[in-house]
Amino acid sequence: MIDLTGLDTRPAQTWGALRLVPLVRREPIEDLRLHAKVYGDEASMVYLPDKTVYTAYVPHAFVASWSDDGTPAAAYGTQLGRPLEHMCIRTRRRMARRVDKGRLRFLPLHLAVEGFLALHFGGPVVAWEEWSRQALAHGLSSRAEDAYIGAEVSGLEDALKVFEIYPGQCGLLLYAGDALASAFVVPHPEDYRALHPTLVRDMYGELIYDYALFYPVRDFPAVIDESVVSSLGDLRAEAVRAERDWAGFHDSVMAADLLRAPAQVEEVYRLGRFTLSRFLPAFERKSENHIGETITDVDGRLAYLKTFRLSEAQVRRGHLLSTLAGHDWSLPAAAATLRISAAALGLRLERAGFGHLLRQDVLDGYRKALSERSRRTRRGGAPSPPA
Amino acid sequence: METYADLIECEDVLLFANAAITSTGQREFHSTAGDQRLSLDFLHRYIQGNYPDLYAATLALDINDHNAALIIANLLSGAEGDGGLIARRLDRMSPPRVYRLFQRLRGAGVNNRRTRALIRDWLAGRPDLAFDAVKYRTQLKSAVRHAHLRLPGELGDFLFAPFSRARYDTPLLEAWRRAHYDKSALYELPYTVAEGFAARHGISRAVFLERIAPQLTRLERLRLAESAQAGGLDTEADLAAMPLVRLASYVLSLRADVRTRRRAELVGALRAAAARAAGARAGTWGSVAAVLDDSFSSFGSPVKRRRPLAVALACHFLLEALAGDYRGRWLSLRTDPLQARPSGPTPLGQRVIDALEHRPGLLVIVSDGWDNAPPGLAGEVLRVWRRKLDLAGEVGIVHVNPVYDAGQFDVRRLSPMVPTVGIRDAEDLPALVELARFAEGRAGLGDLRAYLEDRAAAR
Numbered sequence: 001m002i003d004l005t006g007l008d009t010r011p012a013q014t015w016g017a018l019r020l021v022p023l024v025r026r027e028p029i030e031d032l033r034l035h036a037k038v039y040g041d042e043a044s045m046v047y048l049p050d051k052t053v054y055t056a057y058v059p060h061a062f063v064a065s066w067s068d069d070g071t072p073a074a075a076y077g078t079q080l081g082r083p084l085e086h087m088c089i090r091t092r093r094r095m096a097r098r099v100d101k102g103r104l105r106f107l108p109l110h111l112a113v114e115g116f117l118a119l120h121f122g123g124p125v126v127a128w129e130e131w132s133r134q135a136l137a138h139g140l141s142s143r144a145e146d147a148y149i150g151a152e153v154s155g156l157e158d159a160l161k162v163f164e165i166y167p168g169q170c171g172l173l174l175y176a177g178d179a180l181a182s183a184f185v186v187p188h189p190e191d192y193r194a195l196h197p198t199l200v201r202d203m204y205g206e207l208i209y210d211y212a213l214f215y216p217v218r219d220f221p222a223v224i225d226e227s228v229v230s231s232l233g234d235l236r237a238e239a240v241r242a243e244r245d246w247a248g249f250h251d252s253v254m255a256a257d258l259l260r261a262p263a264q265v266e267e268v269y270r271l272g273r274f275t276l277s278r279f280l281p282a283f284e285r286k287s288e289n290h291i292g293e294t295i296t297d298v299d300g301r302l303a304y305l306k307t308f309r310l311s312e313a314q315v316r317r318g319h320l321l322s323t324l325a326g327h328d329w330s331l332p333a334a335a336a337t338l339r340i341s342a343a344a345l346g347l348r349l350e351r352a353g354f355g356h357l358l359r360q361d362v363l364d365g366y367r368k369a370l371s372e373r374s375r376r377t378r379r380g381g382a383p384s385p386p387a
Numbered sequence: 388m389e390t391y392a393d394l395i396e397c398e399d400v401l402l403f404a405n406a407a408i409t410s411t412g413q414r415e416f417h418s419t420a421g422d423q424r425l426s427l428d429f430l431h432r433y434i435q436g437n438y439p440d441l442y443a444a445t446l447a448l449d450i451n452d453h454n455a456a457l458i459i460a461n462l463l464s465g466a467e468g469d470g471g472l473i474a475r476r477l478d479r480m481s482p483p484r485v486y487r488l489f490q491r492l493r494g495a496g497v498n499n500r501r502t503r504a505l506i507r508d509w510l511a512g513r514p515d516l517a518f519d520a521v522k523y524r525t526q527l528k529s530a531v532r533h534a535h536l537r538l539p540g541e542l543g544d545f546l547f548a549p550f551s552r553a554r555y556d557t558p559l560l561e562a563w564r565r566a567h568y569d570k571s572a573l574y575e576l577p578y579t580v581a582e583g584f585a586a587r588h589g590i591s592r593a594v595f596l597e598r599i600a601p602q603l604t605r606l607e608r609l610r611l612a613e614s615a616q617a618g619g620l621d622t623e624a625d626l627a628a629m630p631l632v633r634l635a636s637y638v639l640s641l642r643a644d645v646r647t648r649r650r651a652e653l654v655g656a657l658r659a660a661a662a663r664a665a666g667a668r669a670g671t672w673g674s675v676a677a678v679l680d681d682s683f684s685s686f687g688s689p690v691k692r693r694r695p696l697a698v699a700l701a702c703h704f705l706l707e708a709l710a711g712d713y714r715g716r717w718l719s720l721r722t723d724p725l726q727a728r729p730s731g732p733t734p735l736g737q738r739v740i741d742a743l744e745h746r747p748g749l750l751v752i753v754s755d756g757w758d759n760a761p762p763g764l765a766g767e768v769l770r771v772w773r774r775k776l777d778l779a780g781e782v783g784i785v786h787v788n789p790v791y792d793a794g795q796f797d798v799r800r801l802s803p804m805v806p807t808v809g810i811r812d813a814e815d816l817p818a819l820v821e822l823a824r825f826a827e828g829r830a831g832l833g834d835l836r837a838y839l840e841d842r843a844a845a846r
Contacts, residue, residue, distance in 0.1 A: 165683065
């Protein structure tokens with residue numbers, strides 16, 4: 001569960017198809033700070049004289065530095081302190097570009113999404129005979145998911161530019177066509193102010209890109225019932241109620257799917273009183289699915305949150321993979337759960353882009369089995385039409 | 388008796404007046420320069436096509452120079468328009484703008500008898516044509532060519548064959564000739580011309596600024612005040628003599644600590660300018676409350692930096708001067724107007740309730756009309772206030788808006804119950820509160836026409 005306690009929802013601002021809902025913190029978190037800066041070798045922990053530790057951490061969207069042995073490496077998602085888990089990367093032009101000796105720049109979140117899938121679905125754990133040699137040896141790694149950079153989402157840049165940042169604002173929920181696109185929460189208002197423009201360089205799913213082209217969303221204008229107003233005090237009370245109603249509606253309806261999103265939460269790292277975790281959705285089809293990461297303090301108070309909404313195709317793939325993982329990658333067992341034949345599951349995997357994981361001969365067998373069955377089931381036993 | 392057509396006409400004219408007061412075809416916070424131009428162009432065509440006589444008469448209103456120039460250009464290329472009114476409007480425009488208008492006419496190939504007469508008369512009315520010949524050389528040349536004029540004495544030679552004479556009798560022209568090789572002569576020239584010569588002679592900025600100081604115009608003094616002060620120079624800018632909104636813009640351009648340090652001087656200048664703008668009306672407005680927008684959108688745009696905020700700040704000081712009892716409320720809850728800066732959202736509804744608390748005689752809302760925290764609350768508050776709490780309309784409410792909304796062809800309104808008028812200079816505020824009567828529908832088209840004719844005759 002994601003808990004937004006301590007963050008107040010303020011009235012949304014709309015621009016085109018986008019709705020931006022600000023979250024305001026009454027007490028900012030002072031001892032955890034975010035920077036949009038790329039860190040080189042300098043330490044990011046400082047011991048303060050009053051025996052507390054000041055920790056700067058580098059979110060995935062902005063990190064890239066060399067590992068100890070000097071090979072380029074990128075962190076898997078956000079990490080506290082030094083990057084512990086990282087994968088070696090080849091500097092491919094598509095997502096990472098070498099800027100300077102010792103530094104890399106790449107599309108924010110890009111590696112994180114790839115990393116997510118690789119991390120959680122390492123590949124077959126039991127060497128069932130159906131899986132190809134490559135799948136067994138390398139798992140699912142270096143799979144790519146497509147996403148749109150924020151600058152391509154129509155109107156997002158303008159929306160962020162004309163958005164009026166609240167005093168004390170520490171977060172933003174971004175809706176496109178009233179579908180939740182992304183949630184972003186940081187510890188301190190100053191961090192937010194610094195990182196607000198970087199939202200345009202984040203990645204957004206295909207769904208968001210499409211929805212942003214839709215017809216403009218409407219404001220929810222405040223409505224005051226004049227029959228209950230007989231004095232200025234009543235009017236003021238009604239105005240306050242209008243604001244509270246919106247916050248209630250937003251938290252219970254618009255953001256509801258996000259708040260109950262995480263099906264699996266993995267604690268990644270603990271530092272001082274903060275815990276970094278990643279979460280995966282339940283991959284329910286035809287509903288909202290967010291992947292993301294959080295940093296919470298010991299009281300469970302949310303210090304940092306960043307989510308990515310998966311597109312329908314990604315949800316389908318995630319659904320397949322999580323079902324397989326749930327059955328130790330056994331095709332027949334997973335197929336039974338999905339109530340289809342193993343052959344149909346095999347072809348579904350291929351259609352989802354996982355064909356290379358199955359042995360070619362097994363896949364051919366499935367294809368043959370299915371086409372024979374469809375010939376047999378054709379009415380009147382007629383021969384198949386010429387290709 | 389008012390007919391439906393009359394009402395539409397009245398509304399159309401007010402719509403156009405609002406646009407012509409606020410829009411300058413430049414980028415605004417919410418729309419691009421292209422949007423503004425397109426939208427404004429449509430309005431001009433629409434009004435000129437449907438109400439040609441009223442279109443010309445709007446020149447008498449306090450519309451901005453950009454739109455006045457557009458109207459004049461359109462009138463001259465057509466047949467209608469009162470020559471006297473056009474000439475009077477030209478006299479109120481700044482010379483560079485008039486020259487730009489002449490160039491525009493030339494570019495559009497508008498060269499009828501009226502146009503040539505207008506250019507001839509305007510040039511004849513210039514106090515010192517030699518000064519214009521030096522400062523606006525290219526533009527004057529273009530205007531003279533376009534109007535087929537023959538300039539008297541040396542001026543013709545100066546413009547078209549400047550080095551055909553060994554010397555000029557007019558001191559300014561002679562200074563210009565000598566400045567080509569004599570460093571000391573350039574300090575007799577206008578600042579903008581001298582700046583070019585200084586660069587050519589390689590004169591250092593500090594020396595140049597110090598010696599050119601007597602030649603600076605009022606605005607140049609203000610503009611150069613900060614950079615000159617960094618070099619230890621005082622341009623002796625007379626703040627109190629500046630128009631109110633320009634002064635407010637200047638104050639807002641200063642850093643927060645500078646504003647604190649020069650508090651007494653700046654507030655004094657703002658009060659003096661406001662008192663001058665209020666004139667005889669000072670202190671006669673009774674109790675006044677104001678809601679002033681200092682949300683982030685009051686930043687305007689990089690080309691109109693902090694303009695909406697400057698208008699709000701100027702209105703604050705003007706209303707203070709006009710009112711007997713005044714209370715100004717900023718959206719950000721800041722109480723020190725001198726430290727105003729554009730930031731945060733626009734919770735207009737809450738502030739309007741705060742302002743109505745003491746039942747002022749008049750409530751003035753200065754805002755760009757984007758009410759977003761929560762959206763539409765200000766409109767609801769005003770509606771319920773009028774319907775339930777103030778049926779007799781004892782509290783006059785006016786919304787003045789410094790920003791043209793290109794998408795709506797008008798300034799944005801807060802509520803249909805409250806008149807909204809465009810504002811450009813705070814000095815126009817008293818006239819705009821008058822104009823708001825028409826927007827509210829209390830006075831009709833007959834009155835509006837009479838008002839326009841009055842204004843046209845007055846100038």
